[in-house]
Amino acid sequence: MKRPQHLINRARRRRWQAAAIVSVAALTAAACSSSSSSSSASSSGSSSAALTASAPGITPTQILIGSHQPLTGPAAPGYDLIAPASAAYFSYVNAHGGVYGRKIVYKYLNDAYDPTTTASVVRQLVLQDNVYALFDGLGTPTHLAVVQFLNSEKVPDVFVASGCECWNSPTTDPETFGWQIDYVREGKILGQYVKQHFAGKKVAYFYQDDEFGQDGVKGLDDEIPASMVVSKQSYVDTNVNIGPQVAALRASGAQVVISFSIPAFTALLKLNSLKLGFSPQLVVSNVGSDAITLSGLLEAFAKQGGATVNGNALTNGIISDGYLPTLGDMSNSWTSLFSKVHQEYDASAPFDGNVLYGEAVAYTFVQAMLKAGRNPTRADLVSALEGGLPQGPAVAPYAYSSTDHAGITGAYIGVITNGVLVQKGPVLTTDTSTSGPITTFTGTEQQAPASGIPSP
Amino acid sequence: MQTLPRRLGVAVVVAVIVVLASIKLNTFRDYQIAEIAVEVTAVAGLTLLTGLSGQISLGHGAFMAIGAYTTALLLMHLSWPFAAVLVLAAAVTAAAGAIVGAAAARLRGPYLAGATLMLGVALPSIAYAYQGIFGGDQGLNVAFTAPGFLGATFPLTRWQAWVSALVALITLVLLANLYYSRIGRNWRAVRDDEVAAALDGVNVAAARILAFVVSATCAGIAGALLAIVTGLVAPGAFTLTLSISLLTAAVIGGLGSLPGALWGSLVIVLVPTYVTDVATSHGLSSSVGSNIPVAAYGAVLILVMLVFPQGIQGGLRRILTLFTGPGPKTPTWRHAPTPSAEQARASQHEKEGTS
Numbered sequence: 120m121k122r123p124q125h126l127i128n129r130a131r132r133r134r135w136q137a138a139a140i141v142s143v144a145a146l147t148a149a150a151c152s153s154s155s156s157s158s159s160a161s162s163s164g165s166s167s168a169a170l171t172a173s174a175p176g177i178t179p180t181q182i183l184i185g186s187h188q189p190l191t192g193p194a195a196p197g198y199d200l201i202a203p204a205s206a207a208y209f210s211y212v213n214a215h216g217g218v219y220g221r222k223i224v225y226k227y228l229n230d231a232y233d234p235t236t237t238a239s240v241v242r243q244l245v246l247q248d249n250v251y252a253l254f255d256g257l258g259t260p261t262h263l264a265v266v267q268f269l270n271s272e273k274v275p276d277v278f279v280a281s282g283c284e285c286w287n288s289p290t291t292d293p294e295t296f297g298w299q300i301d302y303v304r305e306g307k308i309l310g311q312y313v314k315q316h317f318a319g320k321k322v323a324y325f326y327q328d329d330e331f332g333q334d335g336v337k338g339l340d341d342e343i344p345a346s347m348v349v350s351k352q353s354y355v356d357t358n359v360n361i362g363p364q365v366a367a368l369r370a371s372g373a374q375v376v377i378s379f380s381i382p383a384f385t386a387l388l389k390l391n392s393l394k395l396g397f398s399p400q401l402v403v404s405n406v407g408s409d410a411i412t413l414s415g416l417l418e419a420f421a422k423q424g425g426a427t428v429n430g431n432a433l434t435n436g437i438i439s440d441g442y443l444p445t446l447g448d449m450s451n452s453w454t455s456l457f458s459k460v461h462q463e464y465d466a467s468a469p470f471d472g473n474v475l476y477g478e479a480v481a482y483t484f485v486q487a488m489l490k491a492g493r494n495p496t497r498a499d500l501v502s503a504l505e506g507g508l509p510q511g512p513a514v515a516p517y518a519y520s521s522t523d524h525a526g527i528t529g530a531y532i533g534v535i536t537n538g539v540l541v542q543k544g545p546v547l548t549t550d551t552s553t554s555g556p557i558t559t560f561t562g563t564e565q566q567a568p569a570s571g572i573p574s575p
Numbered sequence: 576m577q578t579l580p581r582r583l584g585v586a587v588v589v590a591v592i593v594v595l596a597s598i599k600l601n602t603f604r605d606y607q608i609a610e611i612a613v614e615v616t617a618v619a620g621l622t623l624l625t626g627l628s629g630q631i632s633l634g635h636g637a638f639m640a641i642g643a644y645t646t647a648l649l650l651m652h653l654s655w656p657f658a659a660v661l662v663l664a665a666a667v668t669a670a671a672g673a674i675v676g677a678a679a680a681r682l683r684g685p686y687l688a689g690a691t692l693m694l695g696v697a698l699p700s701i702a703y704a705y706q707g708i709f710g711g712d713q714g715l716n717v718a719f720t721a722p723g724f725l726g727a728t729f730p731l732t733r734w735q736a737w738v739s740a741l742v743a744l745i746t747l748v749l750l751a752n753l754y755y756s757r758i759g760r761n762w763r764a765v766r767d768d769e770v771a772a773a774l775d776g777v778n779v780a781a782a783r784i785l786a787f788v789v790s791a792t793c794a795g796i797a798g799a800l801l802a803i804v805t806g807l808v809a810p811g812a813f814t815l816t817l818s819i820s821l822l823t824a825a826v827i828g829g830l831g832s833l834p835g836a837l838w839g840s841l842v843i844v845l846v847p848t849y850v851t852d853v854a855t856s857h858g859l860s861s862s863v864g865s866n867i868p869v870a871a872y873g874a875v876l877i878l879v880m881l882v883f884p885q886g887i888q889g890g891l892r893r894i895l896t897l898f899t900g901p902g903p904k905t906p907t908w909r910h911a912p913t914p915s916a917e918q919a920r921a922s923q924h925e926k927e928g929t930s
Contacts, residue, residue: 190865199865228851229865234714235812238805239610243848246732260712264807271731306920328703329712355703355712357814560626 169272170220173494176251180486183224184254185244187261192231193356197382197412198257200468201280202227204477205255206456206487207464212572218488219575225249234264241265245274249286252277252500255298255480259330270294275500277487278480278526282406284551287518287525289505296504296519298526300442302331302379303551305404305530306338308440311547311557312532313375313402314343321349323373323399325364325388327380328353328571335379335404335456341553349373365391368399372383375400380407386416389433390424401437409437409472410535411446431538439540442513442530443479446472447539452567453479453512462573479512482573486511489575510565511573514546525551529560582751586744593740597733605732607844609804613797614840616746618824619833620793623750625761625822626831628786629766630679631688634695636818638791640810642668642798644702647715657719661742662797663916668795669788670853680780695818699810714809717802739800751833753789762786771818794821805903827879829886838887846875 177183188202189195201393217223226248228240238255244250245268252275256262266285270292278298279286282305286297295304299575313322322343326332328437332353351373365388368376376392376399378385385407388409392398406414408445408521414430421428444451449458457478461470470475480517490503505521529548533540544562568574579889621635645664649655655663675694679687702709709715721734753759764772769779802808820843828839845918850871854864883890 137581191869226855229868234807234809234814235801235805235817238807239606242606242732243603245603246606247601260714260809260811263713264805264809266808328706355700357700564759 123303136495147466171494174251174496174499175249177221177495179221181222181224183216183226183250184252185241185250186225186227186246186254187230187237187240187256187258187259187265188227189232189242189257190227190229192233194232194258194381196484197409197471197473198280200471200473201255201257201477201480201496204461204465204474205481205484207358208460208466208478208481211460212485214326215570215572218485219493221353223485223488225254229404230258230261232258232261234261237261238264238268241268241411245272250274251497254278255280255477257281261284262286266292266295272297273497275497277500277504278483279354280476280480281331282334284525285330285363286336287523287551289522289524292524294501296524296526297524298441299476300405300515300527300530301525301551302404303338303341304528304549305440306335306379307341307549307557308338308530308532308547308557309377309402309404309438310339310342312438313339313377314347317375317400320347320374321372322347322375322377323350323352323368324348325352325354325368325378325380327384328355331381331406338448338551341376342557351564354380356381356384359387362391363389365395365397368392369395369397373399375402378407379400379404382407382409382412382416386413386420389413389417389543390420390428393428393433401527403439405442405530408437408535408537408540410434410540411469411471412473413437415428416539434535434538437535439533439535440530441533441540441542442515442527444512444514445540445542446470446475447531447541456567456571467521483508483511486573489573510562512567513567514564515548515560516562579752582689582748586748590740590744594737597736602730602732605730605736606804607848608736608799609732609739611837611840611844612743613735613804614821614824614844615837616739616743616800617794617797617821618840619747619836620751620790621799621821622828622830622831622833622836622839623754623759623762624786624790625825626647626829627754627766628762629758629785630783630786631684631822632679632691632787632790633688633815633818633822634675634691634693634698634813635790635794635821636813637694637698638668638672638794638800639798639817640699640702640813641671642795643802643808643813644715644798645795646799646802647717648708650717650719650802651715657738657803662795664799665792665796668798669792671795672788672791675791676784679787680783692815692818695813695815699752699813702810710809714807714811714812717806717808719803719806735804739804742796742800746796747833750793754833758782758785782928814830823876827876829883829884829888829890832886832888835886835888842875842887846871861913 172178175484186202188199190199209225212218213222226244228244230237230240241253244253253269255278256265257280262279262281266276274294276295278296282299282302284301284303286295324336326336350368350373352367354361354364361384362421378388378401380388385403389401413434416432417428417433444453449455457475458470460478461474465474486508487500487504491499504519504571507519508517510516513527513530515527518525518528529546531542531546532544533542547557548560549555549557593608597608608747617635617639621632625631642664645667646660648662649663678690682690703711721729721731725734761777764775764777765779765782773779785883824843825836827842829835847868850868854867879887
């Protein structure tokens with residue numbers, strides 16, 4: 120009597136186990152979360168007697184810095200190349216003597232573009248790993264989750280990888296500095312171009328409904344008369360169904376569509392427009408227009424939908440802006456330097472706009488560290504930046520001063536031709552105010568140092 | 576038989592351990608203690624809902640969002656003391672839980688899963704629709720500081736750990752009381768056989784709704800704690816991933832078990848950090864390293880399910896039984912109800928005169 124009951128129970132339990140395993144597998148597939156990291160080669164070698172452990176994260180042999188990056192999740196495609204590219208440039212510097220003999224150790228953790236995870240990993244970096252500074256934390260919503268914390272802990276928060284105007288608040292957030300051109304300046308420069316070159320045409324906006332898109336629209340509205348704008352459509356990055364917005368753009372009869380979107384949504388805009396037989400002139404802000412990333416996304420998305428497209432052909436003719444040298448121009452000293460470093464330390468990644476960005480921002484950090492002195496405190500880095508930085512890889516100067524924590528102040532207009540952005544016209548600089556003029560940059564652009572490392 | 580003094584005793588011991596650990600360990604560990612406290616509060620509610628009353632919820636992240644936004648708005652506009660904010664946040668989430676629970680009481684299995692899933696996906700997007708109130712994608716900042724009497728050098732993270740651990744412990748003690756009370760027994764009766772429970776005089780619909788209210792309240796409290804611990808309430812924090820990770824913690828720890836909720840939370844919070852550290856120290860490339868914690872998470876889940884199908888708490892119980900032998904005191908019905916236990920409970924109902 121007892122045995123059969125046991126067997127039945129066991130069989131029942133087996134079935135439950137099987138069901139549990141299947142559901143667990145499904146949960147695991149769905150629940151992509153959590154963190155990861157990498158760091159550049161650990162330090163060893165010569166140390167100078169004069170070098171001291173002058174601040175948290177700084178020892179006589181190394182400088183430890185940290186970052187939060189989307190290495191998995193929706194924002195990962197393209198952006199996951201930035202931190203490895205920065206690490207590659209740091210490896211190059213480390214191999215050529217480091218910063219005053221110290222090696223830079225770059226520890227970047229995955230936040231999967233989730234603000235709660237950002238809050239957690241940044242506390243790990245600051246409270247447990249004792250990083251000297253937070254460098255190039257990526258994303259507006261993610262970084263906003265930690266700005267308050269970093270400033271209350273007095274940790275330098277340099278070169279946030281986002282063009283939100285919000286990083287420029289020296290009084291409330293004295294530790295935080297932007298780097299890339301902010302979206303308001305970008306909007307003004309793109310807006311002026313559209314106003315001048317598409318006079319009398321119907322213009323529409325397509326933008327991400329957050330600080331990024333809204334700042335961009337603010338800049339556009341400063342330049343483009345309201346009478347030209349026939350429609351403003353927005354999207355949220357959690358909803359990939361943008362069919363209704365594209366239909367509304369088409370119905371408005373827009374001949375020019377200006378898009379402040381991340382790469383995935385620029386690609387979706389293009390594909391949805393194709394489907395409706397709608398082909399306006401696309402004008403896309405810098406972060407959403409890297410030609411190599413876009414072309415890959417276009418082909419991947421089309422494949423998911425059962426179609427085949429030529430990504431390069433579809434990106435041809437998109438108007439955008441750039442604040443770093445163009446990728447295709449190997450005669451430019453910066454492009455050729457970063458390409459060399461890329462081939463030596465990061466060759467598995469494609470040499471695209473993200474890689475160029477990662478290396479250029481790393482170069483700027485080395486510039487700032489050299490200026491901060493041989494044995495810098497955390498405050499030394501902040502005051503070094505507030506004293507201003509000489510122009511580096513960017514086409515326009517930095518705005519850094521004690522009252523301004525914005526980064527690059529200008530950009531040029533370009534057109535994507537055969538997979539690369541080709542510069543059209545001069546570099547334009549401006550400010551973030553409504554009335555601030557847009558002027559042609561007359562200064563000379565800097566050449567990359569022959570050693571590849573900024574001089575102190 | 577557990578009694579209230581004994582449960583309080585356990586809670587006090589845990590509280591002392593938390594205080595000592597938070598002083599001894601570095602401030603990042605304090606932050607992790609706070610994270611665990613948040614997680615365990617939400618998971619404990621969910622484990623009772625699913626393990627005891629037999630209802631599933633894939634949308635508990637939404638209740639956490641309600642608690643968190645209520646907290647942020649109250650602290651921002653009215654600057655109430657946190658204890659009062661916590662009570663109101665719990666009340667608001669309880670009301671939301673009652674509404675959802677009323678609908679849930681009519682749904683079973685996959686339909687209930689579907690309805691709660693919809694809630695979990697849809698609710699956070701309200702923050703985008705009303706940006707003026709909820710701050711859109713950027714979210715709302717939450718100002719929370721340590722009280723002055725602790726001194727200016729007292730780390731904020733330690734205070735956050737203390738507050739969240741205290742709230743979590745109070746919640747757990749209250750839930751443990753419910754667990755062994757008539758309400759808890761009613762939930763189990765409804766889970767095992769609704770008709771039999773109804774014949775016993777249990778109001779099935781009321782029991783199911785109450786389970787949802789209790790569970791949602793716990794999630795709301797967890798949300799309020801999350802708000803003060805991270806200092807930011809934004810829709811990006813309340814994705815489907817959060818809801819699923821809560822359920823995962825409940826399953827890993829052992830569905831229906833309060834100690835299990837703690838084990839599950841420990842795994843969910845600590846394993847990713849640990850694996851990341853290991854991956855870092857072995858210098859893996861970032862494309863491999865960034866996916867290892869996700870893989871480890873899956874591996875832990877599969878392992879626990881294979882080795883301990885009833886979760887970690889079920890496994891611990893089994894190991895304990897190996898040493899002590901299945902004595903008469905072992906309350907097997909807590910996890911695997913058998914017909915005899917059913918009868919025992921039914922007669923208990925009669926003795927108590929449930930009506």
